[in-house]
Amino acid sequence: MSKFSLPLEVNMTTTLTFRDTILETITHNGQFWFTSAELAKALEYSDAKSVSIIYSRNKDEFTEQMSLVINLITNGINSRLREKAVRIFSLRGAHLIAMFANTPIAKEFRKWVLDILDREVGQPVYQPEAPERFTRTDTRNLARLVWWITQGFRFGQAWTNAVYYSLRNVTGTPSPMPFEAQHIPLLAEECRRIYYVTESLRKITLEAEKQTLKRILRKREDVQTVLAEIQQFFESSHQQQQQGIAEHIDHWYEDEVKHFLTRH
Template sequence: MSTALAFQNTSFDVIDQNGKPWLRSPQIAEALGYSQANRVVDLYARHADEFTDSMTAVITLPTSGGPQETRIFSLRGCHLLAMFARTSVAKAFRVWVLDVLERLGESESSPQPRLATKVERKPLVDLVKLWVSMAPIGYGPAFRQVNAAFGVASVEEMTTDMVLRATGWVQARIDAIQRGTATPTPAIAVPHALPALPDDLRERLKAHANKCLDFTGDVCTRARQLMCEGSRLSYEVASHIDPLFHHTPSGYLNKTRVYDAMTTFSSSGIKAIEAGTDNIYLTARLMEGLAAIR
């Protein structure tokens, strides 16, 4: 393969991987406007879970100092790197990558499908609430099951097609409950001679459970929105404070600790919020279930 690629003042030494052009991380760093060649590798390390084997790899390349392992990226991987980069030329680099992809006719590496809007996700969210109201499962665990089934961290990362398929996935579980074919859960041991509760108390318990469900959904949704906003801001903060760290083992360790703190505290907070609101809702469901026993 003899594809020649250049972006502004950077000429790439193209690596042929299965007939497709891949680029070296040091040259990508240069094209993105970084002064240090390892910045792209650091950027990749902070988002490694979002890259697939078809987007990046480590290969051994000959250098003036002998064979050396080098991380390379496909054009699709380059586009994702530029999405995370906060340099002044990152946007222009993304446009250039997409132009190259279009020119080469690589449909696999075309722009990512459009993410679903909040309005488009609402039917799915409402259906999950219905599922939770029918099954002994909390709001957080229910959404974690949906997200895991479609390989995303939250519904905010779903495309319109994924939302449609996820809606069908949840509906199938609701249908199974209505048909009585869902996996039974162990019954809660209760006394045989419970006193009959007044009808008005049962209605108030039911209304309370619905309020708890709405509260759980609203709080968890808002918390995830704040986490996503915080993640975007942490990337910008990281790009500004990176020059403050010395490029030594101790400096790198300190930088890693700071980056980890910015990205993991919010995630832990989300889990705690989900667990707390789930407990509130499940307590309400337990009282409602006891009230139904005659």
């Protein structure tokens, strides 16, 4: 089967509701298409592979009007844009998948799909205007903010993943869906909040390393005594450090975050 490449700016999605389940559909050629993951969710499979297996076993019964592979441009690692081959199913393809499915809800899902098909045949389906997506510049600027937030930590990739998880959580953007332009103020504020935490942690970690190297390793002072003094130092200087960190963050906000907000 041929592959279609959908650029980021035309990866339009529409939300449908089956029972209490929210399903994200891809709008392709004016029609609703489901990914395997969304079909698995609707049919109450725990793994999207179940849908892929159904298709593989019965693919001779599917036409290109029922299932095809497209290249979606999505946010990848470090928010870099990448193409990902994804198999999608039209409403008729989704109905056929449900015919082969063995879950208790499959019959009800088939009826739901047919109801949508009837509406599509009877009258045009309203296609809501797609929200403005992130541009490459937006994605690059956000990646730079995340780099500033996570730099210097040993488990850098874990930090990066956690930051993006937090950003997706605060904007309600499930992976791998791209962020929307309307999310930029929320993302900027969340980045500022996280940076305050990581910058404080960086300063504490740096001071602990300096004291350990100087006093325990070089001067061979008593370990427990030094550690106790380090802890006491942190507790007593915490309030003093906050002012300096706040000023540092204000400068960072002016230089980096506002650049992100203005989308330059």
